[in-house]
Amino acid sequence: MTSANFDALKAGDTIxxxxxxxxxxxxRLFCDASLDYNPLHLDDDYMKGDFGKTNFGGxxxxxxxxxxxxxxxxxxxxxxxxxxxxxxxxxxxxxxxxGDTIRPAGTIKAKQTTSKSRxxxxxxxxxxxxxxxxxxxxxxxxxxxxxxxx
Amino acid sequence: xxxxxSSAATPFxxxxxxxxxxxxxxxxxxxxxxxxxxxxxxxxxxxxxxxRAVGETNPLYLDEAAAKAGPYGGLVxxxxxxxxxMFACTPADDWMRSPGTVNAGQSWSYNIPARPGDTIxxxxxxxxxxxxxxxxxxxxxxxxFNQHGDVICSGRGQTIRPM
Numbered sequence: 001m002t003s004a005n006f007d008a009l010k011a012g013d014t015i016x017x018x019x020x021x022x023x024x025x026x027x028r029l030f031c032d033a034s035l036d037y038n039p040l041h042l043d044d045d046y047m048k049g050d051f052g053k054t055n056f057g058g059x060x061x062x063x064x065x066x067x068x069x070x071x072x073x074x075x076x077x078x079x080x081x082x083x084x085x086x087x088x089x090x091x092x093x094x095x096x097x098x099g100d101t102i103r104p105a106g107t108i109k110a111k112q113t114t115s116k117s118r119x120x121x122x123x124x125x126x127x128x129x130x131x132x133x134x135x136x137x138x139x140x141x142x143x144x145x146x147x148x149x150x
Numbered sequence: 151x152x153x154x155x156s157s158a159a160t161p162f163x164x165x166x167x168x169x170x171x172x173x174x175x176x177x178x179x180x181x182x183x184x185x186x187x188x189x190x191x192x193x194x195x196x197x198x199x200x201x202r203a204v205g206e207t208n209p210l211y212l213d214e215a216a217a218k219a220g221p222y223g224g225l226v227x228x229x230x231x232x233x234x235x236m237f238a239c240t241p242a243d244d245w246m247r248s249p250g251t252v253n254a255g256q257s258w259s260y261n262i263p264a265r266p267g268d269t270i271x272x273x274x275x276x277x278x279x280x281x282x283x284x285x286x287x288x289x290x291x292x293x294x295f296n297q298h299g300d301v302i303c304s305g306r307g308q309t310i311r312p313m
Contacts, residue, residue: 033203
């Protein structure tokens with residue numbers, strides 16, 4: 001994994017995220033932590049029905065659980081270097097179900113210096129244990145002039 | 151009139167079917183119209199529970215002494231705490247709770263961290279709605295503030311609405 005040093009960072013450098021085992025219990029815990037008790041995440045009978053053209057077949061992970069894991073990866077990488085997680089945009093590509101193992105990762109896309117600060121753009125993606133991308137997006141981190149190792 | 155804080159007034163209704171009939175369907179949602187919101191007092195317990203759910207272990211969120219010596223001079227919440235705030239700051243008849251609401255995408259910008267003890271308020275509305283491939287979409291526009299009127303974070307989301 002690349003260290004969070006603005007001057008040394010270059011496109012293609014990578015950030016490793018945490019491995020996360022998804023279970024019925026982890027989904028239930030996320031319901032309690034987020035107060036999102038949508039039956040998509042709780043009710044298997046409800047999830048046997050069709051959603052337009054989609055049938056999930058059982059409960060699914062909150063999309064925002066993916067979002068929270070990506071955010072965790074970014075802050076764990078940036079904070080020790082004095083950098084700040086400023087933006088995250090994600091979209092969801094595949095449902096995640098109990099029994100899946102997911103892991104976010106980041107790839108540095110570009111650096112930008114503005115009149116008052118310095119910025120790093122990161123492509124982010126979450127993959128499951130089959131190597132399928134379940135969520136993707138991009139993030140923006142700020143490296144203030146005071147950030148370490150600059 | 152002073153609003154009751156959502157954490158103190160009534161226990162959170164976890165059965166999202168219960169008030170389903172009170173909630174606006176896609177047809178009823180007027181882009182631009184403010185949503186009803188509730189102030190919410192963010193506690194260290196709620197932050198710790200969120201951290202447990204996503205495996206956050208950073209001492210800035212969990213260890214008061216370490217956080218005091220850190221860049222924010224005290225405990226803060228992880229940036230993505232807005233995931234909780236969205237439901238904590240909206241009433242039971244809000245259409246984010248309609249069973250079958252599917253999240254289609256989110257983008258969030260972070261200004262300053264929320265802190266335990268903050269009273270958080272939300273300004274929210276549907277900004278747009280559209281139909282794509284027979285699905286009913288709404289674009290959400292949300293801004294969270296602390297008790298000093300400072301922006302904590304702002305976000306735009308899209309959900310697919312239940313038919």
